[in-house]
Amino acid sequence: MNATNEGSPRSHEEPTIPIHLRPARPADIPALVPLLLRLKRLNEEFDPLLKVRDDAETQANEILRAQLADPKAVILAAEGIGADKDKVVGFVRALVRERPFYTPEWEGVIVDIYLLPLYRRRGVGDYLLREISAALKAKGAGVVTAEFPAQNEIAIRFYAKRGFRPIQLLHARSVT
Amino acid sequence: MAESSSAPVVEGKEPKRKPRSRRSTDAREKRKTDALGRRAVELSQFYQGKVEIVPKVPIRSLADFALWYTPGIAEVSRAIAADPERSFDLTGRWNTIAIVTDGSRVLGLGDIGPRAALPVMEGKALLFKWLGGVDAVPLPIVAKTPEAFLATLESLAPAFGGINLEDIASPKCFGILEEAQKRLPIPVWHDDQLGTAASTIAGLLNALELTNRSIREVRTVLLGAGAANLVTVRLLLTLGHDPSRISVVDQKGILHAERRDVDELMLHNPWKYKVALRTNGGGRTGDLANALEGADVLLAASTPDPNTIRTEHIQAMAKDPIVFALANPVPEIWPEVALQAGAAIVATGRSDFPNQVNNSLIFPAVFRGVLDVRAKSIPDEIVLAAARELAAHARDVGLSPTHILPTMEELDVFPHVAAAVGTSAVQLGIARRHLSHDELLERARAMMGRSTRLVKALARAKLTPKMPSAKALGGKKDQ
Numbered sequence: 001m002n003a004t005n006e007g008s009p010r011s012h013e014e015p016t017i018p019i020h021l022r023p024a025r026p027a028d029i030p031a032l033v034p035l036l037l038r039l040k041r042l043n044e045e046f047d048p049l050l051k052v053r054d055d056a057e058t059q060a061n062e063i064l065r066a067q068l069a070d071p072k073a074v075i076l077a078a079e080g081i082g083a084d085k086d087k088v089v090g091f092v093r094a095l096v097r098e099r100p101f102y103t104p105e106w107e108g109v110i111v112d113i114y115l116l117p118l119y120r121r122r123g124v125g126d127y128l129l130r131e132i133s134a135a136l137k138a139k140g141a142g143v144v145t146a147e148f149p150a151q152n153e154i155a156i157r158f159y160a161k162r163g164f165r166p167i168q169l170l171h172a173r174s175v176t
Numbered sequence: 177m178a179e180s181s182s183a184p185v186v187e188g189k190e191p192k193r194k195p196r197s198r199r200s201t202d203a204r205e206k207r208k209t210d211a212l213g214r215r216a217v218e219l220s221q222f223y224q225g226k227v228e229i230v231p232k233v234p235i236r237s238l239a240d241f242a243l244w245y246t247p248g249i250a251e252v253s254r255a256i257a258a259d260p261e262r263s264f265d266l267t268g269r270w271n272t273i274a275i276v277t278d279g280s281r282v283l284g285l286g287d288i289g290p291r292a293a294l295p296v297m298e299g300k301a302l303l304f305k306w307l308g309g310v311d312a313v314p315l316p317i318v319a320k321t322p323e324a325f326l327a328t329l330e331s332l333a334p335a336f337g338g339i340n341l342e343d344i345a346s347p348k349c350f351g352i353l354e355e356a357q358k359r360l361p362i363p364v365w366h367d368d369q370l371g372t373a374a375s376t377i378a379g380l381l382n383a384l385e386l387t388n389r390s391i392r393e394v395r396t397v398l399l400g401a402g403a404a405n406l407v408t409v410r411l412l413l414t415l416g417h418d419p420s421r422i423s424v425v426d427q428k429g430i431l432h433a434e435r436r437d438v439d440e441l442m443l444h445n446p447w448k449y450k451v452a453l454r455t456n457g458g459g460r461t462g463d464l465a466n467a468l469e470g471a472d473v474l475l476a477a478s479t480p481d482p483n484t485i486r487t488e489h490i491q492a493m494a495k496d497p498i499v500f501a502l503a504n505p506v507p508e509i510w511p512e513v514a515l516q517a518g519a520a521i522v523a524t525g526r527s528d529f530p531n532q533v534n535n536s537l538i539f540p541a542v543f544r545g546v547l548d549v550r551a552k553s554i555p556d557e558i559v560l561a562a563a564r565e566l567a568a569h570a571r572d573v574g575l576s577p578t579h580i581l582p583t584m585e586e587l588d589v590f591p592h593v594a595a596a597v598g599t600s601a602v603q604l605g606i607a608r609r610h611l612s613h614d615e616l617l618e619r620a621r622a623m624m625g626r627s628t629r630l631v632k633a634l635a636r637a638k639l640t641p642k643m644p645s646a647k648a649l650g651g652k653k654d655q
Contacts, residue, residue: 038436
């Protein structure tokens with residue numbers, strides 16, 4: 001994720017958030033797919049094992065379509081304001097997963113957060129995180145987690161500042 | 177200043193006719209450059225280096241070394257140990273700079289490494305001495321990472337009154353300069369960023385005046401997003417240019433906040449990323465032609481190819497457009513073609529056309545100025561003070577579409593720019609030594625004049641051998 005960048009101090013005593021956040025709808029899919037692909041291409045910069053597939057666009061379409069109908073998934077779309085009114089400028093996607101061996105039993109995993117550059121560093125990422133956390137909690141999640149590339153320092157800083165800590169690591173080695 | 181990232185997405189047709197004269201010009205240029213290259217190699221072999229260290233104190237006999245060296249010198253060291261600032265008075269530090277490079281982007285040659293960069297740094301040192309009276313030490317270094325580079329600069333700083341960074345690849349040059357300016361207690365300059373941008377701004381200020389435009393109202397397109405142009409954007413904004421009326425175009429087209437590669441830029445070139453976010457109001461997309469629609473100014477610092485900018489590009493601009501085609505050695509469009517297409521004012525990086533945008537008008541004088549007041553840094557205000565003085569000097573001599581910048585022959589421009597720079601440093605409160613404008617002017621004239629006399633005296637005394645003819649050298653080749 002990269003809702004914020006360069007980690008400079010933000011000054012926002014309840015700023016006017018320059019977006020309107022709402023649950024995504026099937027009609028948003030054409031606007032969401034390019035944003036999701038931008039995020040995956042950003043991830044690609046961090047590790048060769050995150051190379052984006054040729055059919056990623058098709059996959060994105062199908063996954064979004066399926067998850068918009070899935071009660072275990074939450075997708076929020078951020079619309080811009082002013083000239084960007086009615087334009088989807090960012091989104092957040094999360095999945096509710098069961099933790100069969102641990103408590104809390106249900107976990108809300110944030111798998112994507114993406115904002116177009118002009119909406120970064122304005123408190124929007126923070127707002128998205130708060131809103132998705134609330135939505136996940138409402139679906140029964142007792143813990144919220146976030147998945148992102150290990151080398152993404154921007155994401156590490158973003159989540160660390162908001163009280164997140166690493167609890168599980170995913171190590172990889174190519175076997176081809 | 178051909179820059180690494182640059183050429184616009186050029187689509188479509190080749191220009192219908194390419195005047196034959198231009199093609200033969202290209203060939204003639206190449207022959208000329210080749211001949212100069214051969215001669216430079218011969219002469220480098222003959223002189224084996226372009227600068228040397230020469231004593232500046234009398235040595236009447238070995239006995240004098242009791243003063244210049246031990247035991248007398250210990251007292252001088254003690255004085256500096258007690259007050260490190262005195263190193264600027266009691267040694268040559270005040271007038272000595274290091275020309276530091278990692279050889280990662282030398283001229284148009286690319287990453288040729290520090291050893292191969294040395295002849296260029298020697299040449300730069302010669303220019304510093306001749307034009308600015310500055311003792312510059314050529315210092316190519318091995319630095320694998322920006323942090324290693326910075327650590328080296330910090331290690332070197334005690335010996336120098338300033339650092340001139342040279343020929344470092346973009347974008348790492350931005351981080352190195354930015355961070356070095358923060359860490360070092362002396363001025364740090366990178367000519368490819370600041371020198372080129374300052375002389376571009378100087379020319380632009382006069383071009384705007386000649387065409388009755390205000391920087392606050394013009395629409396400007398920058399072609400190339402390398403070191404010089406990204407700094408030029410920053411300076412334009414400082415001067416009050418509306419960011420939404422600036423478009424930067426590189427080989428991927430118009431730079432904008434939603435361009436496909438923008439996240440990659442965020443990670444790898446945050447300076448360009450910032451420009452992408454701030455500029456291009458109205459959300460233009462596409463290539464150079466789209467950007468130029470109705471633009472008043474085109475500042476190109478991109479690819480040395482005379483077909484980079486075409487007649488139809490100029491024709492798409494506003495009336496009486498200003499065109500700077502600064503790629504070296506070959507501009508992005510030949511001046512006569514740009515003028516024919518309707519450009520009101522054309523500048524290039526070359527001395528054989530009018531309006532040469534030339535770093536050499538800036539850097540010797542900037543260092544003369546900051547060294548004379550023992551400045552602690554070179555903020556953008558100083559860069560702009562140099563640009564404004566350069567512009568003012570051209571105005572004093574007489575402004576015309578073929579004279580928007582002083583030429584290298586207008587030698588008096590150097591002390592004036594130096595004095596303006598020194599004065600600006602004093603006003604900004606970053607000078608260790610306070611001199612008046614007149615004192616600075618006089619000092620700069622004296623320092624620069626001394627260099628000329630020194631070089632001439634060495635030649636007269638035959639200490640510098642006469643330049644041998646190519647013929648003479650041809651017979652003397654070793655092996």
